[in-house]
Amino acid sequence: NAGVTQTPKFQVLKTGQSMTLQCAQDMNHNSMYWYRQDPGMGLRLIYYSASEGTTDKGEVPNGYNVSRLNKREFSLRLESAAPSQTSVYFCASSSWVNSNQPQHFGDGTRLSIL
Amino acid sequence: DQQVKQNSPSLSVQEGRISILNCDYTNSMFDYFLWYKKYPAEGPTFLISISSIKDKNEDGRFTVFLNKSAKHLSLHIVPSQPGDSAVYFCAALGPGGSYIPTFGRGTSLIVHP
Numbered sequence: 001n002a003g004v005t006q007t008p009k010f011q012v013l014k015t016g017q018s019m020t021l022q023c024a025q026d027m028n029h030n031s032m033y034w035y036r037q038d039p040g041m042g043l044r045l046i047y048y049s050a051s052e053g054t055t056d057k058g059e060v061p062n063g064y065n066v067s068r069l070n071k072r073e074f075s076l077r078l079e080s081a082a083p084s085q086t087s088v089y090f091c092a093s094s095s096w097v098n099s100n101q102p103q104h105f106g107d108g109t110r111l112s113i114l
Numbered sequence: 115d116q117q118v119k120q121n122s123p124s125l126s127v128q129e130g131r132i133s134i135l136n137c138d139y140t141n142s143m144f145d146y147f148l149w150y151k152k153y154p155a156e157g158p159t160f161l162i163s164i165s166s167i168k169d170k171n172e173d174g175r176f177t178v179f180l181n182k183s184a185k186h187l188s189l190h191i192v193p194s195q196p197g198d199s200a201v202y203f204c205a206a207l208g209p210g211g212s213y214i215p216t217f218g219r220g221t222s223l224i225v226h227p
């Protein structure tokens with residue numbers, strides 16, 4: 001059982017390049033999330049999708065777009081990468097956004113922007 | 115303004131002793147709390163949770179205590195083991211902040227053999 005799978009695991013970009021981070025879950029969860037983790041900053045929510053067909057902004061959405069492709073997949077796109085977007089990105093899923101069920105996380109994408 | 119605070123960035127403990135990780139919150143609407151554990155190069159994994167209607171929840175070596183009046187919770191690990199060395203995140207849920215968790219900044223626990 002893979003859980004939440006993120007690709008790629010590592011990526012180096014140049015400023016201004018675009019990139020899409022992929023995330024897929026196999027737990028039949030309805031809700032999916034994108035976080036970024038920076039040193040000393042904990043996990044900050046970028047966007048989330050409460051259910052297939054819906055997306056909403058989180059705490060730090062600027063510079064990002066998302067697509068909930070289907071129930072399994074939720075992608076994060078950087079249209080014009082900036083050095084401030086250098087971070088570790090985590091995708092997570094949970095059964096429903098309005099529940100106490102814990103989130104399940106992928107192992108992250110480490111993104112460096114030069 | 116941080117609604118969930120983990121004021122100790124790091125904690126060092128000897129194997130076999132108790133580890134106590136602390137978390138404070140400011141939003142009185144939070145009604146459910148979770149702890150996650152994160153190893154390097156891996157995603158966070160759920161460890162233990164507690165509802166605001168309880169003041170204690172225990173799972174093996176891990177116990178979480180909640181003091182609602184103080185808006186404080188703590189995670190106790192007894193006895194601590196070297197494999198417990200990780201970053202621990204506190205997270206809070208509740209209708210006031212929706213059921214999307216608000217995370218603290220984490221505490222890095224090092225357990226020395």
